[in-house]
Amino acid sequence: MTATEARRPSPIEVERQAFRRRQTARSVLVGAASTIVFAAAIALLILFSPGWPKVQQSFFDPVAWVGAWPRVWDGFLLNLQVLGISVVGVAVFATIIAFLRTLRGAVWFPARFLAAAYTDLFRGLPLIIVLYLVGFGIPGLLQQRVPVLVLGPVALIITYSAYVAEVIRAGIEAVHPSQRIAGRALGLTHGQTLRMVVLPQAIRKVTPPLMNDFISMQKDVGLISVLGAVDAVRAAQIETATWGNFTPYVLAGVLFVVLAWPMIRLTDWLSARMQRREQVGGAA
Amino acid sequence: MSVLSVQGVWKSYGDRAVLRGIDLEVAAHEVVALIGASGSGKSTLLKTIDLLERVDDGRILLGGDDITDPRADPDGVRARIGVVFQSYNLFPHRTILDNVTLGLRAVHRVPRDEATRRGAELLERVGLADHASAYPDRLSGGQQQRAAIARAVAAGQELLLLDEVTSALDPLLVGEVLELVRELKADGTTIVMATHEMAFARDVADRVVFLDAGEVCEQGPPAQVLGAPREPRTRAFLARFLPS
Ligand SMILES: Nc1ncnc2c1ncn2[C@@H]1O[C@H](COP(=O)(O)OP(=O)(O)OP(=O)(O)O)[C@@H](O)[C@H]1O
């Protein structure tokens, strides 16, 4: 690569650049001003509405906020652990299910059938039912206590793998068939072609929907409170009883939103970028 | 002995016979050009040779082994043959060097260092050394096809199949790809290529095979088949190509 030699821009270009800078500055100012006005209007509306003092007392009580923090935070850490284990489990399990559904040939009919039945069943079954079945069924079956760090992830993995497997399969099918042929022509086996050629391209294509599933998993991890574990939601429930208002729930809610927010922004940005690429023509 | 021997091969799609008893011998270091109208079965023949399509009848021998025998290992056979199609050859998520060395590493179990060394050497030869770490979408069509050809011969394949490797390219880029094919011929690579580039076939091929409606209608040295065709069908086909 050769460095482009430094060239003095023509007066026309200088003028254009100056104009664009002024335009940018202007739109930033307009945006900021309108945001401030808008926020002020809403704040006034809320603060001077007759019900506000009562609402603040029930949902935004600073004392309850600080008091509930330690327990809710500890509970939230449990949610994070369950989430971490589940994400790894879903990645592995969903890929296997998607792989089974791509197998061709009569021998593999049972595997294909089971994989399809699995995705159909668990996409239809509410997570909360799976949680109850796993959470109370497995300990009952084994006749012993099973830690929440096992039960929670098992239920989440079972449910979410069904969705994620379908997304991955859609990605696999969206990879141009000639890529598979090119892989086979090189002497790669079916498995190698899938692993080295098709899957990496498939995952790229379905990254935004995959991330959406991840985001909804971040929220659904709060449902493990039905197992009796003291996670953020259950902790908030306990603290609510202590303080006599609902601020601990708001606190737990804020924690979940803060957890999900970066992922949501990232997903938005990625989808927008991919869409732009497609419009430009993109890679072959 | 022939590198490739196609013996009475039939292939149908539905009830339409696309290959109707094809016989073709290709000797070591020979370059054979397949010509024929669109739909005459050139691509289908190349696909049956690479076992991407199964023959309905007849046999194909590669280096004396019957590769159409159901007991033959298709992955092993494909590893011995290099193929380049018209387009969509390279893996878009891998760098050019990775594309070229993937077969060496994954199929031929060459250690990574060794594969990288050989890949770099090969890219140097095809004039793409500067692009080793680029992704395919950063290359021109001609550069992509040259990389695809490099990948197809990277493991020292016995036979190279080229299916209209220049037909998706700008006329300006055709030359560089054909130049590479010419170099491979000079190195002694055995090549079967389907092409619409009559001038190139005349120039580089040792033999031209004219396919018509799934049959070998006429074959021989390029000067004879293209210059003084014996069969009326060959003449009719060429008349459309070389109007004069
Ligand atoms: N997968 C398929 N299913 C059904 N018919 C097919 C299939 N592949 C090819 N054909 C048919 O077989 C015939 C021969 O096709 P083939 O691709 O071999 O022609 P070709 O000589 O390579 O033509 P071209 O010069 O246009 O590439 C065509 O009529 C085509 O429609």
Ligand SMILES: [Mg+2]
């Ligand atoms: Mg063709």
